Amino acid sequence: MSAAIEQGLRERKKEATRQALYEAALRLALEFGPDRITVDAIADRAGVSRRTFSNYFANKEEALFHADRRRMLLLCGLVRARPAAEPPWTALTAAAAEFYTELGDLDPEWVAQSRLVRRHPSLAAAQVQTFAALERELSDQVAVRFKDQDPSGVRARLVAATFLAVLRVSLNVWLEHPAERRFWDVARDSLDLAGRGFAVPT
Amino acid sequence: MSAAIEQGLRERKKEATRQALYEAALRLALEFGPDRITVDAIADRAGVSRRTFSNYFANKEEALFHADRRRMLLLCGLVRARPAAEPPWTALTAAAAEFYTELGDLDPEWVAQSRLVRRHPSLAAAQVQTFAALERELSDQVAVRFKDQDPSGVRARLVAATFLAVLRVSLNVWLEHPAERRFWDVARDSLDLAGRGFAVPT
DNA sequence: CCTGAACTTGCCTGTTGCGCAACTTTGCCC
DNA sequence: GGGCAAAGTTGCGCAACAGGCAAGTTCAGG
Numbered sequence A, B: 001m002s003a004a005i006e007q008g009l010r011e012r013k014k015e016a017t018r019q020a021l022y023e024a025a026l027r028l029a030l031e032f033g034p035d036r037i038t039v040d041a042i043a044d045r046a047g048v049s050r051r052t053f054s055n056y057f058a059n060k061e062e063a064l065f066h067a068d069r070r071r072m073l074l075l076c077g078l079v080r081a082r083p084a085a086e087p088p089w090t091a092l093t094a095a096a097a098e099f100y101t102e103l104g105d106l107d108p109e110w111v112a113q114s115r116l117v118r119r120h121p122s123l124a125a126a127q128v129q130t131f132a133a134l135e136r137e138l139s140d141q142v143a144v145r146f147k148d149q150d151p152s153g154v155r156a157r158l159v160a161a162t163f164l165a166v167l168r169v170s171l172n173v174w175l176e177h178p179a180e181r182r183f184w185d186v187a188r189d190s191l192d193l194a195g196r197g198f199a200v201p202t
Numbered sequence C: 001c002c003t004g005a006a007c008t009t010g011c012c013t014g015t016t017g018c019g020c021a022a023c024t025t026t027g028c029c030c
Numbered sequence D: 001g002g003g004c005a006a007a008g009t010t011g012c013g014c015a016a017c018a019g020g021c022a023a024g025t026t027c028a029g030g
Helices: A008-032 A039-046 A050-056 A060-064 A066-081 A088-102 A108-119 A122-133 A135-149 A154-176 A183-196 B008-032 B039-045 B050-056 B060-064 B066-081 B088-102 B108-119 B122-149 B154-176 B183-196
Strands: none
Touching: A008 A039, A008 A050, A008 A060, A008 A066, A008 A108, A039 A050, A039 A060, A060 A066, A060 A122, A066 A088, A066 A108, A066 A122, A066 A135, A088 A135, A088 A154, A088 A183, A108 A122, A108 A154, A122 A135, A122 A154, A122 B122, A135 A154, A154 A183, A154 B154, A154 B183, A183 B154, B008 B039, B008 B050, B008 B060, B008 B066, B008 B108, B039 B050, B039 B060, B060 B066, B060 B122, B066 B088, B066 B108, B066 B122, B088 B122, B088 B154, B088 B183, B108 B122, B108 B154, B122 B154, B154 B183
8 A cells, every 4th residue: 555656745645635534524424324424524523624625525425435436446457457368357357356355355444334335325326426437437448458349339338337236236235244255255256147147047 | 108097186296296397307407408407497497396396306316317217117117017937137128128119219308318418427427326226126126036046136136237237338328329229229239248248258 | 064184385504515715835946 | 945836725605405394285085
């Protein structure tokens, strides 16, 4: 994590503010419930003005899901890093495997936030937004891999959308039975299933 | 459409108000752009108080996508009406085929609204919400068909999510090139592709 | 016709997003 | 170091919004 390009004080301070706002949002949401917190309170707790909050996030939810966004961007990076020869779906699942087996399940912050989503279905909407926001990004990644096989780009978008939908469903399923299996076990099975297609008999 | 159960004046009036609000929202959005209209204006145009708007919709977007919501519910109904013996994915695609070949492309209101979404990417978020809102509903439908084959219900949710994701992507793709093909042609190909799975070579 | 439930409305309060214009901090070149 | 431009922060203010509450209005069923 410390490998982040330390681009001078300015960049670091900005990132620190963003992180502070995110953490304040998460802590307050955990403490009082996500619907009972105000932007004011978050800004206060982060030691920053309400107006400044608006400079970083458009609303509470965006702040609350900041970590998710970063996580997903990281995943996009892992996809990009896969060998170019790999077919799209393989690259996606492989990247997800790398990501979740190594980092995913251990982050306590992630677990806390996940529980929050589970307890408050109103956040599910925001979660959907987070996934959707990265769909285009991921789709571009996939398009590169398809190259000539997919001139219209439709396949790439379908693959990206399906991949993210599967991850999202897996996450929600896992959240409902966190004890039974590790997240990646659920996700792996689901990706496998989706990869083989749903039109096949069983 | 007139087959709707005419449950007394009260129900009909309520539905009329909802419809009026939806139409007002759509017309105003088409005329001035979706970001330049207020709830007040919509309520005014629908001949109703602003407070009443809140009794029907939580916000502009929800009003604007009311027709989409209804359309999707209709689709759910068609799925339910498919023979019980049909495997889930077959039932879903068949229902979609019925729906879109018969009704979909002809509705001018739908086309107008679709163009609106295309012109204003800010609405894409709301569109995602609409699809997500029906995912659980559709997922229950699918679960019934899986029965014993899917005790945990994960498959059902995966299938529903994938199906809707494919429809959503198809819609967006079609919106970008409406002239080239009919919507259902795009969607059919996409569903076919997804049905066979993305892990297969090509 | 009458009573209760459902629906509408106005009023009001707390919250929010964002434009604007100071003001402070940081990056950089001399 | 000194100073200038760019970037970041803040307070102010405004239009818009969600939704509670209570008084009016309309509908349904006896």
